[in-house]
Amino acid sequence: MNDTEIRQLVNRQREYFLSGATLPLTARLEALKKLKSAVKRREEQIHQAIQADLGKSSFESYMCETGLTLSEITYMERHLRSFAREKRVHTPLAQFHSRSFKKPSPYGVVLIMSPWNYPFLLTMEPLTDALAAGNTVILKPSAYSPHTSEVIRSLIEECFDPSLAATVTGGRAENTCLLNEHFDYIFFTGSQAVGRQVMRKASEHLTPVTLELGGKSPCIVEKTANLKLAAKRIVFGKFLNCGQTCVAPDYLLCDAAVREPLIAELKKQIQKQYGHEPLANAHYGKIINEKHFQRVCGLIDPSKVIHGGSFDPKTLRIEPTILNDITWEDACMQEEIFGPVLPVLTCNSLEEAIQTVNSKASPLALYLFTSDKSAARKVTSRCGFGGGCINDTIIHLATSEMGFGGFGESGMGSYHGRDGFDTFSHYKSIVDKKTWLDLPMRYQPYRGLYGKLIRSFLK
Known part of the structure; x- marks a missing residue:
């Protein structure tokens, strides 16, 4: 894809996200179901591609890539309704009578840039978490694992409309075009050197990032x-x-x-x-x-x-x-x-x-x-x-x-299971204030009695 096509894809996904189509849990669960079914159906094809790229046996590919991917999808299917539920929190006496809660909401259009060493797993796991959280996703798999990248492209094209999830293949030119666009969240797995570039480009749009890097463990x-x-x-x-x-x-x-x-x-x-x-x-x-x-x-x-x-x-x-x-x-x-x-x-x-x-x-x-x-x-x-x-x-x-x-120079942020859902979600803090009672103490003119009441509430 060239820069114009990539920009059109980002805009198309943003329009789709803003339509609210990704918000219903039924839509998210249906997306996960499609993804799981496609991975199972293409398991042999996936393993052949990984073997062509990295020489892995089918046993190792299932143990370390497709099997873990299926496990993450299954986990998210089981727990999504609980994860997406509003979380009620304690309301202080000063806000009587109100209901306070935290509401998980998707960021919007997410970019996932994955590496070549576990090319299927490290693309599909963050994709699973991002879709479960209600985002649209653009995937950018590594150019160093071309056989697996092609399988990913074909699988995603089969499962989803590009407005929801799409794959951009290619090398540095495509990476540069993608990072010049305004995403709502960027998830990157790779080297520290490229991670610094990703963070630098994300800062131009104040885009939050998760960096899964490495180091000498x-x-x-x-x-x-x-x-x-x-x-x-x-x-x-x-x-x-x-x-x-x-x-x-x-x-x-x-x-x-x-x-x-x-x-x-x-x-x-x-x-x-x-x-x-x-x-x-x-x-x-x-x-x-x-x-x-x-x-x-x-x-x-x-x-x-x-x-x-x-x-x-x-x-x-x-x-x-x-x-x-x-x-x-x-x-x-x-x-x-x-x-x-x-x-x-x-x-x-x-x-x-x-x-x-x-x-x-x-x-x-x-x-x-x-x-x-x-x-x-x-x-x-x-x-x-x-x-x-x-x-x-x-x-x-x-x-x-x-x-x-990771931690420090080995990265920032985390994913898998609940942490993955949280990574791709923004938690809105909301106070639902009732209308049948309106305490006057916070309004001017301030009086001595009200000052004492404020102190009793807030000490």
């Missing part, structure tokens, strides 16, 4: 941790989707006393989960494109590889790789890795680990492996991060019962 392994279980779950979370997960453990920060046995368990788990030849494993994904493949390879210092390190430029695959004796000066610690490379750093105490984490930019996720409950309380209380797990990785985002989002 630490995984602390405390000396009391169950190392065998920790290794199993770290390997799962780190190398899922070939390491291209925004909440993957970016690096290990382990107690020096357990480093060697932990590394031994990590090696065992990599072989157990991915085989002795991971590059030949049909269920192991690939790096999204040549550019990112070269970038990740450039973060691997051959002299510090203690497991893996091999790669195949033809298939864009990199073995699950462990780097040891890493410092903060190494290349892999200068940026978010976003690939199957796991640096191991050590600390001499939990206090040192906490200070290290807090000296860096706030991460999107934090993971702690420990058998000490006081250590868990200390880390979760004192470290700043978006979300995370104790004795596991990744799974905190796989539920509609909790919001998911």
Whole structure:
């Protein structure tokens, strides 16, 4: 689409929104029903597209993309009437006799810009929340995952009139055209660099934003941790989707006393989960494109590889790789890795680990492996991060019962379930004042008796 077509689409959606057509709950539930039915019907097609883009197996695609999408839609269908209900709140005596309530209302025309690493899930989940809240939506999937973007475009076109939901495909030119338009809300998932651009453009229209970014998410392994279980779950979370997960453990920060046995368990788990030849494993994904493949390879210092390190430029695959004796000066610690490379750093105490984490930019996720409950309380209380797990990785985002989002430089705002509905809703504070009684004390001329009454009401 060119800038004229995009402007016409935005105007068309705004007219549709202002008509009130998206407000009835029956219309919102019908939209969710159509979306759910289409995802189920096209499941195989979706999985084939994801495999073409990222090399994911159908099992992983269902577990991490279509299955979670269906779960979010089902959750929203079940709870929408409750979420959309007016919430009555206490009315102070000074406002007698009144009814005070908060009314959730949709923002209007929403732009959702999604990334390539989970191209279906991270488009469809915010779409579900935005439609449930009563908005119209323009989707902009990533140009780096063209097969999935095309399936999304076709699916949305099949389900909805463009006045309600539409897809704009393309690259930077289309992104620029979209960000030049006036939206009522922008939801962006991607890199910090692009997130800054999105926020800068949104500020020109004073448009509120949610930014789901990333960063270097630490995984602390405390000396009391169950190392065998920790290794199993770290390997799962780190190398899922070939390491291209925004909440993957970016690096290990382990107690020096357990480093060697932990590394031994990590090696065992990599072989157990991915085989002795991971590059030949049909269920192991690939790096999204040549550019990112070269970038990740450039973060691997051959002299510090203690497991893996091999790669195949033809298939864009990199073995699950462990780097040891890493410092903060190494290349892999200068940026978010976003690939199957796991640096191991050590600390001499939990206090040192906490200070290290807090000296860096706030991460999107934090993971702690420990058998000490006081250590868990200390880390979760004192470290700043978006979300995370104790004795596991990744799974905190796989539920509609909790919001998911960043903190500080890793983003702002959250979504999933109730938090997703709230993100795409503005809560109007309303006082419904009755007409049969009108207390005179607030009106001029002010008199001594009224002053005493005001003080008695407001103290």
